[in-house]
């Protein structure tokens with residue numbers, strides 16, 4: 001079902017690559033000490049300039065990088081430090097490790113792109129340049145959908161859509177909580193995103209549950225008009241003029257297509273609301289992630305005033321940082 | 333094989349089939365027998381993996397029956413339900429209230445009981461075949477079980493266990509103690525010395541188990557169980573029956589150890605008379621083995637606390653003093669990781685906050701395995717280090733502190749505190765800025781606040797927020813459980829000496845690396861001149877001396 005509509009070959013996340021390289025324990029230590037020094041030298045400069053990572057966080061990332069790169073990390077972490085010439089098998093050459101960590105610190109390349117994966121909910125999703133790294137906030141969408149379907153068999157066994165699926169995070173999270181009849185169509189405009197999503201769908205064995213389609217928002221969904229049990233989306237919602245001031249990891253490295261929501265960030269959200277009124281079946285559920293209180297409220301107002309009669313039970317839900325993050329509602 | 337025999341015998345008993353109370357008893361019985369058909373062999377032949385694995389004497393190693401699912405998985409139970417559902421047959425609408433009712437009391441749920449001795453019914457029955465052999469044969473057990481009216485036999489048992497074993501010429505353990513035989517070094521081949529050492533151990537074990545109180549309590553429980561209307565209140569009856577079984581199990585273990593000792597003495601005397609050198613040397617070896625084992629048993633008798641068999645969290649927090657203390661905290665944490673690994677416990681890092689330059693500000697590990705809490709609780713308190721600081725370019729001497737807390741992880745049984753979602757506030761830890769698409773961070777820690785108690789838990793070591801939340805929930809659950817246990821303990825005068833203080837405690841141990849080298853426990857005076865071995869996890873000496881000191885000071889408690 002989910003053959004990617006493109007022939008792009010996604011990169012394998014580091015932790016899944018074969019351990020074709022090796023280095024001595026002492027060389028690895030040397031690299032580690034160098035990397036740790038580099039991380040420590042950052043202090044709070046990134047934090048102060050654009051809310052980036054501080055050295056604490058970078059040190060933890062370094063630990064995770066080691067976990068992903070070293071084949072038998074548990075053994076390694078118990079080995080003696082001094083002058084140990086034992087060889088350790090690696091999933092990446094040590095030169096590349098130097099290279100990557102330099103990119104992390106000097107170019108602010110996101111950690112998740114270095115290791116090619118992001119741990120999200122109980123999933124480990126493959127990610128790479130060109131695909132948005134799924135955010136912790138977005139995890140909550142799956143919980144909220146789980147709540148909704150837990151007492152609604154019709155929705156649990158229905159057809160869902162994840163619009164702008166990126167790495168496939170939401171589609172996979174939801175695909176795993178739907179009933180045996182439940183299906184998800186996941187769309188994206190970006191071919192890279194779709195190839196990565198296909199990889200992830202495959203990894204979790206959901207090829208029969210999730211179908212990937214390429215195209216802009218509802219365009220690839222013409223044949224299911226009025227049939228969707230639920231729509232979820234985390235569309236680009238950052239106002240265009242915020243883009244130049246984003247945290248370096250985001251602004252310099254993540255795809256603009258995934259972030260830029262137009263003048264006030266609402267272009268795609270408004271489009272989705274209008275489309276949802278058409279695409280959802282009666283009683284169908286929607287949830288959209290937004291930039292925060294302002295977007296949630298104006299979206300709710302838009303729905304109540306401009307497309308009145310389409311939806312009911314609108315609700316604004318906060319994320320764990322207390323920011324009003326999600327708008328949910330039911331189709332009439 | 334034993335199990336299938338049992339099944340058959342149980343099926344043939346119509347009462348068992350129709351009475352849920354009996355099915356419960358039978359099911360726990362069969363459950364255990366299935367796991368360790370070798371029975372009390374474990375006791376005398378024990379060669380556990382953990383050097384000091386207290387598979388016996390634990391007051392709490394009851395089979396897990398709190399969890400109704402676990403119960404249904406029980407092989408015997410399912411065989412019963414195949415033929416006839418024992419629950420519906422009794423007219424009760426659901427098994428759950430019944431069975432959870434058995435456990436709503438203070439008995440904790442142990443997931444992997446590893447000795448069958450503690451099974452209430454089993455011990456009761458096996459004793460009725462009053463074999464002088466310290467290893468009751470499985471045949472005996474089966475025969476007893478064929479009796480349809482099982483619990484009424486309990487009075488056979490309590491009397492049997494109380495009878496003081498003796499040699500053919502009337503020598504008892506107390507008699508050996510009174511004879512004041514000289515105890516020589518273990519390497520000396522002197523049977524009297526070995527026997528006296530073992531007798532001394534048995535004496536100590538009895539003291540630790542509060543033997544006299546045990547006997548009185550057991551009598552009382554037996555009396556109650558013999559009342560014909562006891563099962564009119566199945567919850568109460570289940571509780572009594574379980575406690576009776578637990579205590580009986582403990583007592584039986586000591587008795588059989590005692591009997592084993594006296595049998596070997598008989599053998600040695602016999603060998604003497606008959607000039608049988610081979611028999612004599614064999615018995616001597618056996619005594620020597622017993623002597624070695626007895627040390628272990630002494631230690632195991634110390635872990636009779638309700639929460640002792642639990643897994644636990646160990647938390648280490650750096651004291652004041654910056655990098656120096658953070659480095660020390662990391663060393664202490666490493667010491668526990670190595671200790672736990674040596675004991676073959678599973679170690680997982682739950683939360684770790686690294687220091688800026690070195691070490692950790694604080695960290696929490698989860699130590700999974702039987703009796704992890706029982707041992708680790710001895711480490712609660714402040715640990716002090718004196719050394720030449722590696723961070724001080726002037727090579728000055730520094731003193732650093734790290735605090736250690738230990739929290740038991742209760743099983744899934746009904747002793748666990750019910751947490752209401754609505755009582756929780758879940759917060760992003762170190763949240764800042766607009767969040768969402770604006771931010772890319774690997775920081776996904778959450779803090780969970782239990783609003784009614786103010787207890788909080790944080791986890792930031794997992795790589796996703798979801799997982800951090802799950803881990804933090806587990807920590808929160810344990811904290812609340814511990815709080816609840818402490819509350820219950822306060823209400824229950826019997827438990828006042830429990831060691832479950834949630835606070836970090838005061839300074840307990842000093843590690844000096846300079847100008848001399850020594851680790852000394854301030855509570856017991858126990859000391860070691862090789863700090864490296866201690867920091868590599870060689871902690872058992874400290875733990876055991878503390879546990880025994882805290883238990884044995886109660887002299888007249890026997």
Ligand SMILES: C[S@@+](CC[C@H](N)C(=O)[O-])C[C@H]1O[C@@H](n2cnc3c(N)ncnc32)[C@H](O)[C@@H]1O
Pocket residue numbers: 132133134135138163164165166167168169170187188189190193215216217233234235236237257258259769
């Ligand atoms: C903020 S990302 C969300 C990705 C993913 N759902 C997640 O939560 O991690 C927005 C996604 O929408 C996609 N997108 C942007 N414009 C789109 C369009 N016109 N039609 C479909 N998808 C689009 C982007 O490629 C990107 O993958």
